[in-house]
Every structure is written in C-alpha cells, then in structure tokens.
Amino acid sequence: MANMTNTPESAGSNLMARALREGFYAGLVALGLFVLFVGLKTDQNILNELILVQRWGLLAIFVVIAAVGRFLSVAFIRPYLAERKAEKAAAPVKDANFFVRNFSMIAIAVLIVYPPIMVGLFGFQGSLKWVDNFGIQILIYVMLAWGLNIVVGLAGLLDLGYVAFYAVGAYSYALLSSHFGLSFWILLPMAGIFAALWGVILGFPVLRLKGDYLAIVTLAFGEIIRLVLINWTAVTKGTFGISGIAKASVFGIWSFDVSATNNFAKVFGLPMSSSYYKIFLFYLILALCLLTAFVTIRLRRMPIGRAWEALREDEIACRSLGINTVTTKLTAFATGAMFGGFAGSFFAVRQGFVSPESFVFLESAIILAIVVLGGMGSLIGIAIAATLMIGGTELLREMEFLKHIFGPDFTPELYRMLIFGLAMIIVMVWKPRGFVGSREPTAFLRERKSVSGSFTKEGHG
C-alpha cells in the first residue's frame, strides 16, 4: 500500500485511464485475432471461383465490442462488484423481506391462478402453449428433480439412472391401462409402488458402493431398463412404443374422452376444446408436486429423514449411532423411485404415448443437473433451477427473432444443449453450491436468543 495518500478523485481518474488503456489493448487484440477469421472470408462465386469477401464492417463490430466491453468491465462493472462484495461483508445479516420469507406460499398462489390468467390473456386455444409446454413441462421436471433430490440431495447417493423409475412408472400405467383398462387413479399409486420396488431392487446390489462407483452402476441400471423396453417387443412393442393410452378423468366423475357421455365439456355445456384437459393436467401435476414437497419436508423432520441426511455426511458415524444404514439407503432409493414412478405415470397420461426414446440417459443427466444447480437438498432452489432450465429451453423455440440475426436456417432448439451447458457453467462459477446452497436446519431449541443468524451461514468453498 504505497499510495495510501491518493485522494478518491485521483484514484478515479487513474481507474479511467487504466480502463481506457485496457479497452484499447483489448480492441487491438481483437483486431489481430479476428482480422483473418472475420475480416476476410473465402467464398465461391457463381463461376465456382474462389473469391475473397471483405467484411470490414463486421470486423469493426467485433473490435468495438471487445474494446467497449473491456472498458466497461474495468471502469464500472468490476468496481461495482467489489463494492457490493465489501458492502455485503460489512452489512449485518438482514432480515429477509416479505417476498423472500413467503416465497413458497406466493409461488404456490401464482401457480394456482396461472391457468385462468393464461386463458384470460390468450384465450383457450392460445393458453395451451403456456399451460402445457411451459407449465406442465416444467412441473414434471420439478417433480422428478424433487424425487431425485431425496436420493442425491438428502441421502447423498449419486444416482445417474433415475430415469429408469420414470420409465417404470410410465410403462406401468401404459401397459396396465391398455391391457386391463384400469383407471389412472388406481394405477397412479400402483406405478409408484412398482417404481419403489425397482428402487429396492437397484438398492440391494449397490449398498456397498459409494460416490463414483455407485454412479456408474446406477447409470448401467438406467440403460438396462431402457434396453429391456426396446427389446422386449412382445410386451412393450419395442421402439414403436405404446400409443392410445387412456386419458385420466376427474376422479371418474368427468371424463375427457370426446365420445363419453360424462365428457367434461358436454356436462357443463361448454364448447369442445382440448384445453380443459390440459388445465386439468396442470392442476394434477401441481398437486403431485406439492405432495412430493410435503412428504419431503415432513420426512426431513422424522427419524428416517434425519438418518438420510446423516448418512450423506458420515456413514460410519451413522452406524455407530445405531442407525441401520442398509434400510436407510433402501428407503431413500424406494422413496425417490416412488416419486419418479408417479411422475412417469403422469407423463404417460399426458402424452398418451410412451416409447423408450423418452427415457434416455440425457433425461437422467438433466434431472440431476437441476438438482445440483438448485443446491442439493433445497426444494425452492431446485424448483427455480427447473423453471430456468426447462422454461429457458422451451423459450428458445419461441425466439423467432434470432432467425433475423443468424439467417433463416437457424434453429434455436439445436443450441439447447449448448446453452444449457453454458448456463450450468455460469451458475456453478457464480454459485458453487447451487441457487440455494445453504442447508435449512430442521430443528432448533425453542429459545434461540444467544445465537445470531450470522453463525448459521456456511462458509463458501
């Protein structure tokens, strides 16, 4: 600290000078880098001759972006971030504001009024996209991620084959409903039970495995289930999949089959539209999600939930406290799988069609990514992550204007994984523990006066 005597003004002008200088250099570097790649382009003309196209304008844009970006970063963004950091470190821990404190309640309220609002804004036909592609799609992933969260986030068992239970649930519903004509409301719990059973079946051989080894075996398990679905054509019809799966009804009272006498629209004398069914499905998956959250929150406070979390932290300590780690692990697998099974049967009902293609490894990876991004163990964080990731990729389909920038051949969906990956890297750099990284304790002493909140914050690392 040699120049402690610097006044703030001179420090400010120093900063500006440095920013200008660095901006200039960044421009130079960009010019050097891009002059051959961007400034000049080889092309073929109509006579099949190689010609050199000069694109000085584009090159100038690149250079200006680099120079101005660098300038802004050095002069404004970095000092701002540093200041924010210092402020944060200095400020006492604030009480969360109303919105943050009641986030989950507000979110649930918004979700409940979401379909009517969409119908109001876009009409029945126009709301389909928002309720189905965004609402239902996101909620399915929220549910799957919350289910996987029990296995990975709470019990700390890295499961890369979670989609297998999703598949078990979907095929349970598809097969049993088309062969035996059983209704959704009977098959939903059955699909959960079947999936839980498979969770235990997977659990047994992997009891002794941990970390990466466990991950590999679960990965293989997921692939085995998928390959069985493909090859056991007598039952599953292989890659053709099972179609014409029966729709769910409102507890058997109203049906959504067009031909049925108790058709929802007919009963209420409404015009025919497929959007009633979608709205019904939206509320159905919302209810399933809330069930998952409710069960997870309750279990965390019960002995089994505490045992899961302890198991994640230290297996040996668990055993020496009298916890049976075998049953603890199996119940974690079974419970997580059960919710996967529920989600699977919902998926089958929504699509009306299942095929092995829906249950590839990529799905497991996406669900796991959502859990990790959300902050393992945090329900709210995971819901936010699912909304951003799934909603974001759905939004990509909407971005027609990108075609004007990148040309008419540009299909934004193709860049989905690229953007997904980029987003993950950014989030992980910015928040290494995920959106909600600190674990919420499940128990307190009733009198909590002696301890200030700042003690409960976890160190970064």
Add this chain to the structure above:
Amino acid sequence: MSDNLLHVKDVETYYGNIRALGGVEVEVKRGEIVCMIGANGAGKSTLMMTICGSPQARTGSVTFEGQDITRMPTHEIARLRIAQSPEGRRIFPRMTVYENLQMGASLDNLKYFNEDVEKIFTLFPRLKERQSQRGGTLSGGEQQMLSIGRALMARPKLLLLDEPSLGLAPLIVKGIFAAIKKLNEEEGLTVFLVEQNAFAALKLSHRGYVMVNGKVTMSGSGRELLANPEVRAAYLEGGHH
C-alpha cells in the same frame, strides 16, 4: 450378572493381511474409567473399532454384559448402548450442533432428548452458545465436545473415547477430563478411553493398559502405571510433572 461390563478376549483383528491386533485381552468393569495408552500405530483405535464391530475381530471374542457381540453388526452393537466418540470425531459437518445432538438420541427416538440436551449444555456450555452453528465450522475443541456430547445423548452404558484430548489446548483438555470424571462419579458412567496424553489419562483412570504393536504389554491401576519406570520412560518423559 457380574460386574464385568466389557470383556475383550484374545482378539485378533486384520486389515486385509495386516494384523493390527494380535491377541488383545481387556476388561472393563461397571463404573470404571479405564484407559489404554500406546504409541502411534499401536492399534488403539483398531481396538475401539473392533469393539464396535467394524472391522470385526477375526479370532477371539468381545463380550458385553455377558452377551457375545463379536459378530454383531455395528448398528446393533450401538443399540446395546455402547457409544463412541471415534477417532477424527466424525461429527456431521453440514448439520447444526443441535441436529448433531439429535442424531445422538436416535436410539430412543428423541424420547429423553429435551432433558438430555440440557445436561449436555450444562456440561459443555460452549455447545449451547453454538447450537445453531454448523458442525463443520466449529473449532477442533468444540467439535470434540460435540462428538462426546453426541455419544452421551445415546444414554450409553459404556462410553468409548478415542483420544478426546487430540489437538486441544491444555485448559480445554482439563475441562473435558473433568467432565468425564464428573459423569463417572455422579452417574456411574463406565468409560474406556484411548489417550496419547498418558499422564492426564492415567491420573483420571482407575485402571490402565499399555499397548505395543497390537498387544497389551502392561496393565495395572492408574497410579501403578504412573509410577512404573518403563511407562515413565516411554510415555511420560519430557511431559508434565
């Protein structure tokens, strides 16, 4: 029932082909504090873990209250009320102090939790101050207190302590040893501890054992061992007194 709480008889324990314990014989009577001293790598921690069934003894037997527990799984041994504060403390780092203590009370499903947790907080007031802090962010000494506190929450008949003084300031060691003594005198808690701090441990204990290379080479009352020239030469020279 005899007053013999724990009997380790001719126990041999292996890690793969490496023999860590070669025929160990140890007895702990009800209401005693017994300590085991020995150099690094002598096999003290292995003995503690063998009592808890992980790893299990290859030959010999471990008897607790007349029941053979040699081949019992660890969690069932714990359910017989053998609680351990193991080497490395092994607290749950992401859980709060309070939750760690809850985990200790798993056996009774928190039935006596409220009264017991008060006791622990009187014993270690530091833990009360830090109850909402995450275990992993506690200081070494606080973690040691938490580890012992968590073991006590199980209402043990036998408390196993593996180097409770490891890495702690002398004043804190004193506090912890005083706490052990108090529990022993007031509640009749039986304690078997392993220690490097031979002087303090032998002074605290009714009886002691010395382990060398996986075998017990000496035993006797705490005072006898403290006076023994061999013990003094090997474990006490250059120490306190």
